[in-house]
Amino acid sequence: MENRLRxxxxxxxxxxxxxxxxxEVSRQSVNAIETGKYDPSLPLAFRxxxxxDLPIEEIFVSPSTRSSKAI
Amino acid sequence: MPRSAAWTRxxxxxxxxxxxxGAFLLPAxxxxxxxxxxxxxxxxxxVLPALPIVGLFIAMGRYLAEERDEFVRMxxxxxxxxxxxxxxxCATIWGFLDSFGLVGRADGYWIVILWYFGQGIGSxxxxxxxxxxxx
Numbered sequence: 001m002e003n004r005l006r007x008x009x010x011x012x013x014x015x016x017x018x019x020x021x022x023x024e025v026s027r028q029s030v031n032a033i034e035t036g037k038y039d040p041s042l043p044l045a046f047r048x049x050x051x052x053d054l055p056i057e058e059i060f061v062s063p064s065t066r067s068s069k070a071i
Numbered sequence: 072m073p074r075s076a077a078w079t080r081x082x083x084x085x086x087x088x089x090x091x092x093g094a095f096l097l098p099a100x101x102x103x104x105x106x107x108x109x110x111x112x113x114x115x116x117x118v119l120p121a122l123p124i125v126g127l128f129i130a131m132g133r134y135l136a137e138e139r140d141e142f143v144r145m146x147x148x149x150x151x152x153x154x155x156x157x158x159x160x161c162a163t164i165w166g167f168l169d170s171f172g173l174v175g176r177a178d179g180y181w182i183v184i185l186w187y188f189g190q191g192i193g194s195x196x197x198x199x200x201x202x203x204x205x206x
Contacts, residue, residue, distance in 0.1 A: 026075065
């Protein structure tokens with residue numbers, strides 16, 4: 001799933017490891033989410049949203065929104 | 072591959088169960104070879120080495136239940152699915168070859184060896200499909 005995680009992390013000068021520690025996940029998890037290779041569960045998506053103090057939809061791009069825009 | 076606390080616990084359980092396997096297997100092999108085990112006890116001596124192997128499968132289940140990192144858990148589940156598919160495929164193919172008399176019988180414990188080999192294939196598949204995230 002497309003997302004703005006890398007951008008949000010860069011804005012705060014956090015490494016993937018920093019973000020992983022804040023989310024209590026592995027650095028590999030952060031890498032997989034950032035590169036769109038893994039879609040986080042709803043609880044983890046909420047943790048990410050709460051950490052950045054943003055609504056989920058401002059971090060993750062809904063696949064249906066993306067496909068409708070493409071049409 | 073990330074090393075979580077659950078993964079460390081799983082590794083320790085695997086080490087202890089492997090030691091227990093050796094502790095049960097060596098006396099059983101010696102006892103059977105030298106005809107030291109009487110009648111009914113032969114069943115006990117034969118089954119004892121299998122129990123730590125059963126324990127390995129329980130340890131895998133406990134690991135999946137204890138792993139808190141959902142991405143890492145997904146990697147492990149994918150490896151186990153590869154292992155299951157590989158093991159069942161090998162067993163099925165061997166079964167048909169055996170049924171038509173083309174190969175000899177194989178000892179059942181090969182299933183476990185195939186399973187771990189299948190997990191290795193799964194690990195490679197994870198690295199190929201997920202790249203740096205799976206390392």
